[in-house]
Amino acid sequence: MTRVLRLSLWQWVFGLVMLAGTYATYIRVAHGLGGSTNLNDQFPWGLWIGFDVLCGVGLAAGGFTLAATVHIFNLKRFEPICRPAILTAFLGYLLVVLALLFDLGRPDRIWHPLIMWNTRSVMFEVAWCVTLYTTVLALEFLPLVLQRFGLRTPLRWMRKVLIPLVIAGVILSTLHQSSLGTLYLIVPHKLHALWYTPLLPLLFFVSAIAAGLAMTIFESWHSARAFGRQLELSLLAALARVLAVLLAFYLALRLLDLARRGALPLALEPRMESFLFGLEISLMLLPMLLLFRRQVRLNPAALYASAVMVIFGFVTHRLNVSITGMEAGSGVSYLPKWTEVAVTLAIVAMGFAIFRFAAGHLPVFEGARITTEEEDRRAAAAPGDAWTPAPAEGD
Amino acid sequence: MARAILFDSTLCVGCRACEEACAGRWKLPYGEDIAAEERISERKLTTVVTHGERYLRRLCMHCLDPTCTSVCPVGALEKTGLGPVVYHEARCMGCRYCMLACPFQVPSYTWSARLPKISKCDMCADRQIEGQPTACSDACPTGATITGEREELIGEARRRMAAKPSEYHSRIYGLREAGGTSVLMLAAVPFEELGMNGRIPEEPLPQLTWRVLAHVPDVVALGTVLLGGVYWITHRRDEVAAAESPKGGRR
Numbered sequence: 072m073t074r075v076l077r078l079s080l081w082q083w084v085f086g087l088v089m090l091a092g093t094y095a096t097y098i099r100v101a102h103g104l105g106g107s108t109n110l111n112d113q114f115p116w117g118l119w120i121g122f123d124v125l126c127g128v129g130l131a132a133g134g135f136t137l138a139a140t141v142h143i144f145n146l147k148r149f150e151p152i153c154r155p156a157i158l159t160a161f162l163g164y165l166l167v168v169l170a171l172l173f174d175l176g177r178p179d180r181i182w183h184p185l186i187m188w189n190t191r192s193v194m195f196e197v198a199w200c201v202t203l204y205t206t207v208l209a210l211e212f213l214p215l216v217l218q219r220f221g222l223r224t225p226l227r228w229m230r231k232v233l234i235p236l237v238i239a240g241v242i243l244s245t246l247h248q249s250s251l252g253t254l255y256l257i258v259p260h261k262l263h264a265l266w267y268t269p270l271l272p273l274l275f276f277v278s279a280i281a282a283g284l285a286m287t288i289f290e291s292w293h294s295a296r297a298f299g300r301q302l303e304l305s306l307l308a309a310l311a312r313v314l315a316v317l318l319a320f321y322l323a324l325r326l327l328d329l330a331r332r333g334a335l336p337l338a339l340e341p342r343m344e345s346f347l348f349g350l351e352i353s354l355m356l357l358p359m360l361l362l363f364r365r366q367v368r369l370n371p372a373a374l375y376a377s378a379v380m381v382i383f384g385f386v387t388h389r390l391n392v393s394i395t396g397m398e399a400g401s402g403v404s405y406l407p408k409w410t411e412v413a414v415t416l417a418i419v420a421m422g423f424a425i426f427r428f429a430a431g432h433l434p435v436f437e438g439a440r441i442t443t444e445e446e447d448r449r450a451a452a453a454p455g456d457a458w459t460p461a462p463a464e465g466d
Numbered sequence: 467m468a469r470a471i472l473f474d475s476t477l478c479v480g481c482r483a484c485e486e487a488c489a490g491r492w493k494l495p496y497g498e499d500i501a502a503e504e505r506i507s508e509r510k511l512t513t514v515v516t517h518g519e520r521y522l523r524r525l526c527m528h529c530l531d532p533t534c535t536s537v538c539p540v541g542a543l544e545k546t547g548l549g550p551v552v553y554h555e556a557r558c559m560g561c562r563y564c565m566l567a568c569p570f571q572v573p574s575y576t577w578s579a580r581l582p583k584i585s586k587c588d589m590c591a592d593r594q595i596e597g598q599p600t601a602c603s604d605a606c607p608t609g610a611t612i613t614g615e616r617e618e619l620i621g622e623a624r625r626r627m628a629a630k631p632s633e634y635h636s637r638i639y640g641l642r643e644a645g646g647t648s649v650l651m652l653a654a655v656p657f658e659e660l661g662m663n664g665r666i667p668e669e670p671l672p673q674l675t676w677r678v679l680a681h682v683p684d685v686v687a688l689g690t691v692l693l694g695g696v697y698w699i700t701h702r703r704d705e706v707a708a709a710e711s712p713k714g715g716r717r
């Protein structure tokens with residue numbers, strides 16, 4: 072009974088969010104960026120870039136991390152969480168492109184960087200990498216669709232190109248994940264010293280991997296609940312350990328860099344920036360300390376809570392770079408308009424909904440992996456489909 | 467030959483003739499209300515800013531190595547050989563990175579337009595080609611704004627400072643800021659007191675991102691080799707194991 076009630080509550084929330092998002096979309100189309108955002112000449116990038124794009128891309132980093140773990144490093148035991156991670160990444164990138172359509176002044180020209188080149192531009196590099204990597208993700212994801220519909224010949228081709236694809240995916244990701252940080256290297260005169268550092272590309276890259284792992288834990292936990300499955304606790308605990316080490320590395324870099332540049336005292340000034348800086352660091356430090364403990368890693372609730380903290384810490388850092396840290400230098404303060412928030416929430420909600428749908432209808436979980444040639448042959452010989460997906464329970 | 471503008475704040479009387487001439491050239495409405503907005507926007511591409519008794523003009527500085535040109539993903543902003551930095555509207559996709567990155571906070575956006583675009587001073591590029599001074603230089607009654615060759619204008623600025631050292635702050639703004647600009651400014655007081663950003667480095671800003679971007683080929687080459695190597699090693703173990711297993715055959 073309570074379960075039914077809770078689900079329908081979420082469905083209500085989802086409906087309302089989508090409704091608000093639709094109305095906000097109408098305002099964006101009818102009244103342009105001027106009518107739908109609080110952006111202005113002094114503050115041209117807001118929530119849609121800061122959250123939807125910068126955070127969206129970072130949170131999708133689990134895809135390339137796990138693809139590399141399984142297919143390059145040959146750690147096959149991580150296969151069960153690799154598929155969902157690739158699905159998350161693919162959805163994540165599609166939603167980032169959607170968000171860009173909202174943010175660009177001329178969304179009809181989103182393809183321009185593909186034919187109008189400026190190789191000195193970081194944005195140009197990001198545009199190319201994101202386009203190529205989204206294609207790679209689609210191809211990495213394709214085998215699941217092919218398996219679902221029993222299309223064995225194209226599946227055989229896909230297997231042959233899988234490894235080069237994964238390698239290309241890792242390289243493309245390394246490039247554009249760090250380039251999102253490079254974007255801000257051009258504003259030393261605007262970005263607050265607590266965030267401006269030549270290390271931004273490295274910090275963005277490392278924090279993206281951390282956030283990608285945290286997202287993988289987060290979504291495994293949720294889908295385990297939604298589909299009444301067993302949590303792959305030993306795998307997630309192993310990820311969590313890597314995550315703790317990554318966080319330690321990230322924090323060491325971050326703090327040593329601040330100390331070297333003499334920016335640490337700025338954190339003590341009684342200002343908004345200092346508070347949000349403190350929040351950002353705490354939300355990384357606390358889960359790091361927790362995840363170094365075995366009891367925490369093996370306790371689903373504590374593991375989940377730590378992953379959520381990492382995600383929030385990551386988001387706080389990116390919003391600090393793109394918004395908090397840019398306000399003083401731009402001479403204005405910025406708070407997103409309701410329409411900006413509504414569109415963002417709708418995009419996040421869509422992400423959850425599509426993930427849930429795909430997870431229910433494609434062989435994403437339940438030991439899903441790309442079948443081998445031999446298994447195909449056996450399946451072809453024996454009637455019955457080995458890849459019927461687990462029915463989605465509890466809707 | 468690179469053209470440039472020299473603005474001498476000590477000669478400016480705040481009559482705003484430059485603003486009006488600029489509005490006329492861009493066919494923008496101009497009146498007292500717009501004159502009172504002392505900020506560059508889609509409504510005025512240049513403005514006079516009042517600081518007590520002193521006036522300073524704001525306009526695109528037409529940097530020698532422009533940040534806006536380097537950041538634009540589609541090459542919509544171009545530094546012409548003659549000096550002006552011009553905008554090609556047909557390429558622009560409205561990402562607004564140029565606005566974020568410009569060290570002088572110059573480019574504006576037509577936020578409410580159905581097909582929005584960047585608006586920015588173009589140093590009267592068409593007039594420059596014909597060898598004419600900019601519309602603002604033409605309109606200036608006191609000679610506070612003049613157009614000329616950059617080298618000559620730097621010489622002129624130095625002469626003015628040498629002739630009346632007590633009337634000038636000892637710096638030509640734009641000589642080195644952001645790697646140098648095609649708009650040069652003189653004033654009686656430090657430029658920070660007139661609202662200019664004091665944190666702009668002397669190195670051209672595009673260098674900051676280029677230093678990282680230049681490594682893209684390295685990442686691609688090194689990444690391919692490394693990942694390929696790791697793949698070979700980790701999968702070799704499997705092959706060996708398979709070959710050595712009883713069913714595998716070799717022994």
Ligand code: SF4
Nearest residue numbers: 526527528529534568
């Ligand atoms: S002042 Fe700004 S808009 Fe003008 S050329 Fe320099 S970077 Fe570009």
Ligand code: SF4
Nearest residue numbers: 538558559561562564
């Ligand atoms: S807004 Fe237009 S001109 Fe400015 S960087 Fe983006 S594409 Fe280039």
